[in-house]
Amino acid sequence: MKGHDCxxxxxxxxxxxxxxxRLDSKASRDASSVVCRRWLRLERLSRDTIRIGASGSPDANIKLLAKQFVSVRNVYVDERISISIPVQLGKRRLVNRSKNICLKHQYRSGKGEYEDRELEPYCxxxxxxxxxxxxFINLEKLSLIWxxxxxxVGLMSIAEKCRSLKSLDLQGCYIGDLGLAAVGGCCKQxxxxxxxxxxxxxxxxxxxLAVACGNSLKSIGIAACARITDIGLEAVGSYCRYLEALSLDSEFIHNRGVLSVAKGCPSLKVLKLQCINVTDEALLAVGTFCSSLEMLALYSFQRFTDQSLCAIGKGCKKLKNLTLSDCYFLSDKGLEAIATGCSELAHLEVNxxxxxxxxxxxxxxxxxMHxxxxxxxxCQRIGNYALSEVGKGCKYLQALHLVDCSNIGDDAICSIASGCRNLKRLHIRRCYxxxxKxxxxxxxxCKFLTDLSIRFCDRVGDKALIAVGQGCSLQHLNVSGCQLITDDGIIAMARGCPQLSFLDISVLQCIGDMALVELGESCPSLKDIVLSHCxxxxxxxxxxxxxxxxMLESCHIVYCPxxxxxxxxxxxxSCASxxxxxxxxxxxxERTKRRAGAIISYLCVDL
Known part of the structure; x- marks a missing residue:
């Protein structure tokens, strides 16, 4: 910009x-920051979010980041993520030059020999x-994952100095009641x-916490906390009248706790339950008192019946999202009650x-209709006629997922195609x-379709892909295990869908080099490809x-002899990205390992 700075x-x-x-990616912001010193300073001031992994020394890294990015309001620390050293292709790797490297030291064993032992990554x-x-005194969101x-002690320091905290994620952290009480006492927002x-x-x-933050708390998630019982939930129900979302996964929660929340939190909009000891009694209360409920997810329930869904359908007219997973005592009667009572339903999962x-x-x-x-x-008992009715009545359907539905065939899919012209995503797996057709x-x-996955549907062949390639603009395609598909189908798809970014053609025995040549010529935007077992x-x-x-970013090529x-x-x-x-x-x-060891993953077979 020297001499031409306008x-x-x-x-x-x-x-x-x-x-x-307003830049939509970290890479764009990083590139902008190297234009000049002013832009570097301003870009650092504009950043409000940082993410930190487990490798290296997080404590020291945070101190450095705090000096450079003073406007940060959101901090994410996830110790499941290991940050590796970027490897520059074609250059010799530097050893022990970064704090992020897991150093190896030699220790003398009892036999007088030296052994290499890798130091544990800092936490x-x-x-x-x-x-x-x-x-980060203006911190609003803090996520500490595992x-x-x-x-x-550390949580108390956060509570005392970050009083504007609005969101706190402590998943997998072994903190106790004193730290949580300090958060409640100081973080009133x-x-x-x-x-x-x-x-x-x-x-x-x-x-x-409920007593101190009852007027502000809107969302709580609890799972696998053996010492949190109905007593804790009763406190939530008594003091958190503005609670909007509750997620519970516990065998120690019974009807009493859920009843208290249902009666005490009339603003509840989201309820996710995986509690094997909760019965119809609690869900009847949800249907009676939670008229604002918009999302309900019930997992592995074996102690409640259609009576619960009838109460939800009668009382929760605003319900838009319903997930029913492994609920063995529910039948058509309960789903009918939801359908007739909750006409605004937009998302339904039956698993x-x-x-x-x-x-x-x-x-x-x-x-x-929505x-x-x-x-x-x-869902082995759902047949073609059910999807025919969906095709007739649900004109706004945009996504359909079918897994192991043995009674659903071509007639059902044709009905969806005829009635749901706005379909954007279709995922089918093992529907033989x-x-x-x-x-x-x-x-x-379905001219708006962008995401098609047909996995292990062994009656789908080239004719289907040719039609999709001619009529749709796919960005994601997965035809893993569809053995009738050959080079002809993939070539037609490549020519018809040049914006394809993800492709999985694994376990296709008839795919050869001609398909890859055409993909290279026609699909320059391809980022992820899975070729395993080809x-x-x-x-x-x-x-x-x-x-x-x-632009290729990932490539799976295991079991390709x-x-x-x-x-x-x-x-x-060849792939810089x-x-x-x-x-x-x-x-x-060995040469490839030295050049790009950080990006190579190996198939785990030594079990």
């Missing part, structure tokens, strides 16, 4: 910072939490709280509810009655693909 003199700091905030501690508290080394897998908490801590059949889903098709997403998983109808009539693909086809698809170490090396050297290559370990040369 931007900096004309634009004030505030406007440039607003432009940085976030109370020192790091104190650095967050001191460095940070097992933090204690009440707290709205969202996640306590999943916080095994050190008891009813006392939940009660103290493994073996007593729900065709009639129940027919009722949804006839009554729920349905936009439908998922039927392991679905073949070319149904998918051809989708290709001819026995006809060779190094030559793979080389042509990766040299043309310069004609792809060798030379092919793997070609992928690494590559982030993950999944391959057998013996196909990776």
């Amino acid at each position: 931007i900096n003199p004309a634009l004030p700091d505030e406007l440039i910072m607003e432009i940085f905030r 976030l501690s109370d020192v790091g939490l104190n650095a967050i508290a001191e460095g 940070c097992s080394n933090v204690t009440n 707290l709205e969202d709280l996640n306590l999943r897998f916080c095994e050190g908490l008891t009813d006392s801590g939940v009660r103290d 493994g509810c073996h007593n729900i059949g065709t009639f129940g889903l027919e009722s949804v098709g006839k009554s729920c 349905l936009s997403e439908l998922a039927l998983l392991y 009655e679905v073949g070319d 149904g998918i051809v109808a989708i290709g001819e009539k 026995r006809q693909v060779t190094d030559a086809g793979l080389s042509h693909l990766v040299k043309k698809c310069t 004609n792809i060798t170490s030379a092919g793997v090396a070609t992928v690494i050297s 590559i982030k993950k290559v999944l391959v057998e370990k013996w196909k990776v040369s």
